[in-house]
Amino acid sequence: MSFVIKNKVVWRTLALVLFLVSMLGPWAFDLLNVPAQYSCNRPSVRLYGDFCGYPMSGFQAFLGVVTQLFFVLGGLAKGSLAMPISELIFLLFSWLIVLPFFSTVLLLIWNTNSRRLQILNLVLWGIACFLALTAFYLQTNRDQLAHLAYLLWGIWLYLLGAISTIIFEFLVLRSPAVSGTGK
Numbered sequence: 163m164s165f166v167i168k169n170k171v172v173w174r175t176l177a178l179v180l181f182l183v184s185m186l187g188p189w190a191f192d193l194l195n196v197p198a199q200y201s202c203n204r205p206s207v208r209l210y211g212d213f214c215g216y217p218m219s220g221f222q223a224f225l226g227v228v229t230q231l232f233f234v235l236g237g238l239a240k241g242s243l244a245m246p247i248s249e250l251i252f253l254l255f256s257w258l259i260v261l262p263f264f265s266t267v268l269l270l271i272w273n274t275n276s277r278r279l280q281i282l283n284l285v286l287w288g289i290a291c292f293l294a295l296t297a298f299y300l301q302t303n304r305d306q307l308a309h310l311a312y313l314l315w316g317i318w319l320y321l322l323g324a325i326s327t328i329i330f331e332f333l334v335l336r337s338p339a340v341s342g343t344g345k
Contacts, residue, residue, distance in 0.1 A: 167312070167337045170320060170330075170334050171270060172328050174266050174270050174305045175270065176198050176318070177266055177323060178263065178266055178267065180282070180319065180322075180323035180326075181266075181320065184213060184220060184317070184319035185220035185221050185224070185316065187220065187315050187316020188217035188219060188313060188316045188317075189218060189219065189220040189297075189316045189317045190217065190223045190301060190317075191215025191216065191218065191301070192216040192217075193214070194213065195213060195248055196208075196212065197210055197212050198211060201236075205217055207310060209310065213339060217313060217314075219316060220316050220320065224256070230253055231254070231257075235252055247255075250284055254295070256284070258289050258293055259290045259294055259320075261290065262283065262286040262287045262324070262327070265282055265283040265286050265287075266283060266327070267278070269283055272291070273327070278332060281335065284332060284335060287327050292331055294317055294320050294321055294324065295321060298314065298317050298318075
């Protein structure tokens with residue numbers, strides 16, 4: 163365990179690299195209406211019925227969330243609510259999936275043993291892991307998409323990286339060098 167603690171900068175850098183690679187991988191399918199008699203052109207796959215799905219990377223999905231959030235906030239500023247509150251809450255929570263990246267960068271830049279910052283990082287990774295798992299479940303809980311879950315390797319890699327980072331940060335937080343600082 164001392165090897166992990168001594169090389170925490172390397173492990174956090176590895177977590178950031180894993181985060182970036184996972185965001186390049188597919189996280190969701192953009193639905194395309196293609197009648198069943200026509201085939202789907204690669205990289206699209208037939209999801210169900212008259213719909214093909216174009217795999218979207220995590221960055222594309224997040225950009226879509228950001229765009230949609232600005233659209234909703236613009237509508238709210240004009241006095242009209244363009245979507246149900248549940249979708250607005252989903253858009254706001256989607257930001258939490260990328261926040262651990264920034265908290266980990268802060269830990270690397272400051273390179274301190276600040277207990278508060280490490281707890282914040284641990285909590286953000288936990289929340290992000292839960293939200294990514296929820297997003298994956300909501301996409302694949304339908305029978306039509308369950309057989310295509312393996313194609314969403316970006317979100318799987320994110321979940322693997324998030325769980326690994328949670329375990330690592332918990333080990334670092336429990337180490338005597340950190341728990342004795344009191345910051």
